[in-house]
Amino acid sequence: MKSLFFLLICLVINLFPLPSNATKLEPKPQSHEVTADNIYFGGDILTMHGDEPNYIEALATAGGKIIYTGTLEGSKSFQNQTTTMVNLEGKTMLPGFVDPHSHLYGVGLQAVVANLLPSPDGQADSIDQLVELLRESNQNPEQRLFTQKTGWIFGFGYDDSLLERYPNKQDLDRASQDKPILMIHTSGHLSVANSKALELLGINAETPNPPGGIIRRFEDSLEPNGVMEENAHFAILLKLGKLIDIELQDMMLKAAQKQYAKYGYTTAQEGRASAEAIEALSRASKKDTLLIDVVAYLDMLSNSEWMSSKYHSSDYLNRFRIGGVKLSFDGSPQGKTAWLTQPYFHPPHGQTPNYLGYPTFSDEQAFQFVELALSKNWQLLTHANGDAAIGQFIDAVTAANQKLGTKDRRPVLIHGQTIRQDQIEKLSEQGIFPSLFPMHTFYWGDWHADSVLGFPRANFISPTKSVRDAQLMFSTHHDAPVALPNALRVLDATVNRTTRSRRTLGPEQRVDVYTGLKAMTLWPAYQHFEEHNKGSLIVDKQADLIILDKNPLKIDPTNLKDLVIFETISRGKSVYQQ
Numbered sequence: 001m002k003s004l005f006f007l008l009i010c011l012v013i014n015l016f017p018l019p020s021n022a023t024k025l026e027p028k029p030q031s032h033e034v035t036a037d038n039i040y041f042g043g044d045i046l047t048m049h050g051d052e053p054n055y056i057e058a059l060a061t062a063g064g065k066i067i068y069t070g071t072l073e074g075s076k077s078f079q080n081q082t083t084t085m086v087n088l089e090g091k092t093m094l095p096g097f098v099d100p101h102s103h104l105y106g107v108g109l110q111a112v113v114a115n116l117l118p119s120p121d122g123q124a125d126s127i128d129q130l131v132e133l134l135r136e137s138n139q140n141p142e143q144r145l146f147t148q149k150t151g152w153i154f155g156f157g158y159d160d161s162l163l164e165r166y167p168n169k170q171d172l173d174r175a176s177q178d179k180p181i182l183m184i185h186t187s188g189h190l191s192v193a194n195s196k197a198l199e200l201l202g203i204n205a206e207t208p209n210p211p212g213g214i215i216r217r218f219e220d221s222l223e224p225n226g227v228m229e230e231n232a233h234f235a236i237l238l239k240l241g242k243l244i245d246i247e248l249q250d251m252m253l254k255a256a257q258k259q260y261a262k263y264g265y266t267t268a269q270e271g272r273a274s275a276e277a278i279e280a281l282s283r284a285s286k287k288d289t290l291l292i293d294v295v296a297y298l299d300m301l302s303n304s305e306w307m308s309s310k311y312h313s314s315d316y317l318n319r320f321r322i323g324g325v326k327l328s329f330d331g332s333p334q335g336k337t338a339w340l341t342q343p344y345f346h347p348p349h350g351q352t353p354n355y356l357g358y359p360t361f362s363d364e365q366a367f368q369f370v371e372l373a374l375s376k377n378w379q380l381l382t383h384a385n386g387d388a389a390i391g392q393f394i395d396a397v398t399a400a401n402q403k404l405g406t407k408d409r410r411p412v413l414i415h416g417q418t419i420r421q422d423q424i425e426k427l428s429e430q431g432i433f434p435s436l437f438p439m440h441t442f443y444w445g446d447w448h449a450d451s452v453l454g455f456p457r458a459n460f461i462s463p464t465k466s467v468r469d470a471q472l473m474f475s476t477h478h479d480a481p482v483a484l485p486n487a488l489r490v491l492d493a494t495v496n497r498t499t500r501s502r503r504t505l506g507p508e509q510r511v512d513v514y515t516g517l518k519a520m521t522l523w524p525a526y527q528h529f530e531e532h533n534k535g536s537l538i539v540d541k542q543a544d545l546i547i548l549d550k551n552p553l554k555i556d557p558t559n560l561k562d563l564v565i566f567e568t569i570s571r572g573k574s575v576y577q578q
Contacts, residue, residue, distance in 0.1 A: 034067050036060035036078040037572060043088025044551045045069075047537040048095050048521045053514055053553055059093065061543035064571035069539060091566060092551040094517070095537055096266025096544035097487045100435045100475035100524035101381070101414050104270040104294060105277035106188065107259055108252025110156045110481035112142040116183055117157035121484050127167050130158055134175035134183065142251060147179075150243040155183035156481055158192070161334055161447035166349065168218075169194050169226025182240065184233075186443075186482055187332035191233045192226045201236060210235060212360045219350070230331050230360070238302075241276050249280040257291040259480075261576035263487045264565045266544035267525075267534060270296040271381060271414070271479075272326045275303045281320050282311060290319035291575045292568075293544075295528055297381045300325035300369060307378060314529060319571075323528060324379030326414075327369055329360050330389035333417050333452050333461075334444040338386035340418060345454035357386055363395075370396035370411075375404055379529070380411045381435075387418045394423060397430045406431065412527060415479070417461050418453065424463070424470050433527050435475045436519075438462040438494045441506070443483055445499035459506035464494055464519070468511060475524035476516070491516050491552065492561035513552050513560070543572035 041058040047069065048054075058075040060068035068078050079085070114137035116124040124130045137153050138144045147153055153176060160166045172181045172194035180197035184190075193201065205222040209215055213231030215224050228236060244252075260268045270277055273296040284290045293316055298306050304325055306312070312322040331337025336348040339357040347355035361369070370393070373380040384390045390413065397411055413419075413427065415437045427434055440448065440461055449458040460466075467474045476494050478485050492498070494516040497505050504510075511519075525535030533542050549564040568576040 034062050034078065035080050036067060036075070036083045037062045038084045038086055039068075039075045039079060040086045040088060040093055040545075041072045041075070043090050043547075044092040044554075045088075045537065046092060046094050046517075046551070046553070048517060049536040049538050056537070059537060059545075061545075061572045064543055064573070066537060066539055066541050066543050069537060088547065092548045093537075094546050094548065094552075095521045095535055096546050096568060096570065097264045097520045098267045098475075098524040098528070098530070098534055099260065099265045099269045099477065099485070100527050101271045101412075101477040102269055102480040102485060103188070103272060104256050104260070104268045105252065105273065105280065106156075106481045107485060108249075108254075108256035109154070111255035111259060112146050112248070112252055113137065114143070114153070114155035114183075115157060116155040117186065117483075118159050118162045121486075122157060124158060125162060127163055127165070127171050130155070130163075130167060130183070131171060131175045134172065134181060142255070145251070146248060149245060149248055150240070151180070152197070152240065152243065153179050153181045155181070157186045158183050159186040159334075159443075161444055161451070166227065167192055169198060169224070172197075172226065182236065184237075185332075185335055187335045188479075188482055189230055189233065189332040189337055190335050191228050191236065193228065193236070194226065198224055198226065201239070212358070216350070229335070229337055230358075238274075241274060244276060246280075246283075249276060250283065253280045253284055254289075257294075258576070260485050261291055261568045261570070262565070263485050264546040264568050265292060265485060265487060266542075266546070266568060266570040266575075267293040267295065267528070267530075268485075270294060272328070272383075273298050273303070273306075273322075275306075278303065278306050278311075278322070282309075285311070285318040285320035288318045292570045293319050293321075295321055295323040297324050297326040297379075298322060300327050300373060300380075307376075324381065325373055326381045326383070327366075327373075328383040329366060329393055330357060330384060330386050331360075333385050334440070334447055336452060338417065339388040339392075340386040341388045341391070342457070344452060345457075346451045356388065359389060359392065361392075363392060366392050367396045367399055371400040371403065374400045374409055374411065377407070377409060379409065381414050382411065383414045385415045385417045387420050387423065390416055390419050390423055394426050394430060394432065397432055398426075401430055410527065410529065414477075418457065419463065420460075421463075421466060424467055424472070427467075428470060428472055433474075434467055434472060435477055435524070435527060436462040436464055436467065437479060438464055438476055438497065438509075439478055439483060439490050440493075441497040441499060442489065442493045443500070445497070445505040446501050446503070449499075449505060460509065461506065463506070463509045464511050464515075465509045468515060473523040473526060474519055475527050476519040487520060488561050488563050488565070491520060492557075494519060495557050495560060498558075513557055517552060543569060545569040
């Protein structure tokens with residue numbers, strides 16, 4: 001009888017349904033073993049997965065991983081009383097940016113010394129302003145501690161392309177004649193020392209130029225004018241690096257991480273790691289104090305012994321790992337030390353009209369170093385700006401591949417500023433990944449056009465569209481501390497290629513916004529052999545996320561640089577909030 005009564009009740013309910021405003025018992029969602037820490041919804045969630053833009057309604061995270069992507073209704077099966085429901089309120093969520101090339105430790109130095117960058121990132125728009133900024137370089141506690149401990153005044157970021165002339169030691173002597181001063185060029189490849197610094201360093205008229213470097217002299221004299229290029233400059237940095245003790249190193253590293261998180265980076269690169277940088281990073285790893293993931297590439301010639309450490313791994317140890325090694329084949333185009341096949345449009349002072357810049361290594365040395373790295377299956381990053389240096393790198397990889405056999409080693413061409421079309425075609429053949437520097441179009445585009453390269457070469461710097469047309473992935477970087485690690489400035493430059501004077505440099509090399517975002521998320525993750533774990537919002541990848549005020553795909557591209565990063569989330573934990 002009970003069964004018959006139950007059937008009658010069911011029949012009545014089906015024939016005469018409840019009124020629409022009546023409370024219904026919702027079916028209980030299917031439960032999962034894993035419960036979400038956070039469920040994000042209520043905005044555009046752009047996954048960066050696939051060749052076309054793909055959006056999801058909700059994303060759930062737990063334990064630093066993405067555990068669900070899909071509809072909001074579907075996400076509720078991962079929800080319980082401990083889950084935080086995060087309403088994006090119309091904002092846009094993306095994967096965290098992956099930094100394909102910069103110098104985290106150098107950003108730390110930049111953060112605790114005098115900021116000598118020109119506008120819009122600083123105030124050093126004249127030599128008088130440079131001098132004044134150096135005079136006032138003890139204005140905050142970090143700068144005072146740095147000067148007190150090292151005994152030196154340091155500055156970073158002077159840019160001669162925007163100054164009335166090249167500064168020299170006499171200018172810096174106006175800031176101080178008692179304390180040694182060293183200011184580093186925005187490219188990181190040159191520096192200027194005052195008279196006291198040259199005295200302490202033992203650099204005088206009898207000091208020869210080192211191999212791969214130049215000590216600039218006053219005209220018609222052997223007296224150093226204070227300017228050091230390339231290996232002359234790097235030799236000084238190696239000496240002065242010893243003055244930076246553990247307290248300063250840790251302070252620099254903490255300041256640098258905050259900068260990257262502020263600009264939306266959940267993975268940062270230390271792209272030419274010194275022993276001091278590796279020691280600071282390993283200390284932070286042991287203490288588990290890193291905010292974001294850091295992958296380091298060792299200076300191959302000075303400290304490759306770290307390649308045998310536990311940190312050289314495909315896995316992070318408390319957010320730190322060593323990814324490989326770094327070589328530099330030439331210098332800086334804006335500093336006019338990059339190695340070209342055709343002369344500079346206007347050679348630097350004291351050089352002949354056929355000046356081409358210069359290489360760091362002979363062909364024999366370059367081939368030997370590349371073969372050594374590839375034979376050990378070390379991922380190799382190689383700085384090459386001029387097309388002559390790029391050609392040397394391609395030839396060295398080609399020779400090594402012929403000898404060792406091809407394998408997925410992913411050697412990376414860093415910068416590739418003046419790469420030619422015929423060289424682009426060779427990258428794919430040799431398995432070379434290009435990490436390009438289109439932000440140059442804003443910061444030094446006018447300088448390239450009017451002084452460094454002239455036309456048509458200036459239009460082809462960092463040719464992202466030609467690289468993509470060749471069916472190649474690429475990444476785009478800021479090379480901080482060459483500039484601030486401003487991801488949105490990178491995106492703007494890649495899409496718009498607008499110079500300081502608001503002209504478009506190489507309009508045919510612009511790419512769409514989605515491609516520009518790929519070059520900052522999934523493709524640099526691939527560059528680092530991390531595409532399985534980063535760069536797009538799919539289940540089982542790291543919960544590396546950023547929240548923007550607007551959708552980059554739905555605004556006027558000329559406004560990309562004005563987007564606001566509201567929050568950066570690394571491995572499920574908020575590391576920056578506006």
